[in-house]
Amino acid sequence: MENVLKNRNSTMELLSTETKNKVLESMMKVIDKNRSQILQANQADLDAFEREDQALYDRLVVDNAKVDDMIKAVGQVREQADPVGKTISQRTLENGLEVVNQTAPFGTIMIIYESRPDVTIEAAVLAFKANSKILLKGGKEAIHSNKALVECWHEALKENGLSTNWIELFTLNRQETQAFLKNPSQKLDLIVPRGGEQLIAFVKEHAQCAVLVSGRGNNFAYVASDADWEQAKKVMINAKTHKISGCNALDKILVDKDLPGLESKLQDLEQVFTAYQVELLAGDKVLPYLTSAKKISSEDIWYEEFLALKACIGLVNGLDEAIGKINRYSGGHSSTILTSDKNKAARFMEQVDSAAVYHNASTRFTDGGQMGVGAELAISTDKLHHRGPLGLEQLVTNKYYVFGNGQIRE
Incomplete structure (x- = not known):
């Protein structure tokens, strides 16, 4: 049965695991060989960038360590099992039909x-x-970097x-992208916008196919009344402060x-936050306790x-108010509770509507590599298909194969 299924091609070309892994092996070598060209291309992007948006600038930077990370990401995906053609279920019905x-x-x-040239590697390696x-539709701020990296792909x-x-x-450009989304010149099955709310809203407004929001x-932290303060x-x-440009920051x-x-x-x-140069905004109930915080306007x-x-x-009156406020305002990405009470933590984690919920841990762990998923296409905040880090295993859909012997429905 397995061999029969493997030989049943769809309208698109199915590559063998061996072929795909050979391309990825080549890609690792090509990136390393073209390291200097990649860094030069990135420098051209950095030189042209106006640093009014520090987070966007940070995401744009490619250095030797980032190139090493790209090579590592390709290697990790190469070592992962091929996600295509795995049997999810298999049953034989009373009428003799075999459904796989x-x-x-x-x-x-x-x-x-937007920005982040490493997406050009991590997204493509997973999809391939x-x-x-x-x-790949990268931002104009990373055009030189993205071209250099795609040239590496084409060589491999x-x-x-x-x-x-x-x-x-x-x-x-924006107008051309809008026109393509409304009337694509080739079949699109899924669009993943990675960026701010304006980009996501733009794609959802104009796309004619499924959009996976990420x-x-x-992200929110709730400090319960019984929290270990030093740990919290x-x-x-x-x-x-670990990485302000991360969507898991x-x-x-x-605070209870x-x-x-x-x-x-x-x-x-x-x-402590002032020492890290963090600007604090505070609600009316918190403001009297602080000296440098600004009022939430x-x-x-x-x-x-x-x-x-x-x-x-802000201050909250107990766990229920914290959960309600998080579910009302958060982006549905990551939330953490800081408490010594496991039952309280369990209730928080069950009722908070986020892709990742934490007990006494930093939200910075919402990441494919940190969660053991490996390289990720995105962190999905959607509920359909998959939520959280969208890794290789999650980057497939499913298909039913039904084998019969002349059965008809009566």
């Missing part, structure tokens, strides 16, 4: 992203190993006798009003993802 459900390629995936064609594909059409780079953070403080500092802190020594602990947190700020050294602090 197997994983299958999506087809063509378009990823639209999952036997999907990928269309040609070395193994494959068409360069497997991986295409689009250099469309990337928006606005360490977690919040890491979540906020912390933006909002809810019954936290013992509330005033001194809020002042302690303010002092509008409720809308609770919806905002900062991608900056900035955080909001």
Whole structure:
């Protein structure tokens, strides 16, 4: 049965695992060989970039360590099992029909992203190993870097006798992108926008196929009344300052009003965050305890993802209010509870509507590599298909194979 299924091609070309792995092996060597060209291309992007957006600039930078990470990501995907053609279920019905459900390629995936040239590697390597064609629409700020990296892909594909059409780079402007989304010149099966809310809204408005939303953070921490303060403080500092450009960075802190020594602990947190140059915004109930915090001017700020050294602090009256506030304002990405009570943590983790929920740990772990998934296409905040890190195993759909012997439905 397995051999029969493997020989049943769909309308798109199915590559063998061996062929795909050979391309990835070539790709690792090609990236390393072209390291200097990649770095030169990235420098051209950096020189042209106006650094008014520090988070976007940070995402744009490619150095030797980042090139090493790209090579490592390709190697990790090469070592992972091929996700295509795996049997999900198999049953024989009373009428003799044999029904087999197997994983299958999506087809063509378009990823639209801002900055981050490493997406050009990590997205394409996953889609290729999952036997999907990928269309890369990077931002104009990374045009030189992306061209250099796609040239590496094309060299690796040609070395193994494959068409360069497997991986295409689009250099469309906003109007051209809009026109393509509304009337694509080739079949699209899935679009993944990776970027801010404006980009996601733009894609959802104009796309004619499925859109998998990812990337928006606005992550919350709830400090319960029984939290280990030193531990909680360490977690919040890491979540906020470790990488401000990450979609898994912390933006909002809810402190229980019954936290013992509330005033001194809020002042302690303010002092530590100030040392890390984090700007604090505070609600009316918190503001009297702090000296440098600015007043939250509008409720809308609770919806905002900062991608900056900035955080909001507010007081809540117990676990239920914290859960309600998180579910109302967060981006559905990552939330953490800091508490010594496992039952309280369990309730928080069950009821908070986020892709990843944490107990006494930093939100910065919402990442494919950190969670053991490996390289990821995105962090999905959608509920259909898959939620959280979208790795190789999740980058397939499914297909039913039904084998009969002349059966008809009566």
